[in-house]
Amino acid sequence: MSIEYTGINKETVEGEIKNFLDSCPEDSVFKMVINSKRGNLKIKIKNASKNRLRTLIGKIGRKKANP
Numbered sequence: 001m002s003i004e005y006t007g008i009n010k011e012t013v014e015g016e017i018k019n020f021l022d023s024c025p026e027d028s029v030f031k032m033v034i035n036s037k038r039g040n041l042k043i044k045i046k047n048a049s050k051n052r053l054r055t056l057i058g059k060i061g062r063k064k065a066n067p
Contacts, residue, residue: 017043 005012024030024045033042 005016020043029046031042031044031046034040
């Protein structure tokens with residue numbers, strides 16, 4: 001999900017980031033990219049345990065498909 005805000009102040013940004021972090025589980029892993037030249041801040045949730053599990057299932061599925 002992506003929400004774009006334009007022409008907002010610092011307090012609005014602080015509130016939105018706080019709401020985002022409060023809505024995430026405690027064991028969440030994040031990726032944050034700050035581009036100061038363009039004024040961008042990107043925060044993504046990266047749940048490492050789910051990614052490892054999906055990778056393992058994908059590898060097992062490929063091994064079964066290729067005898």
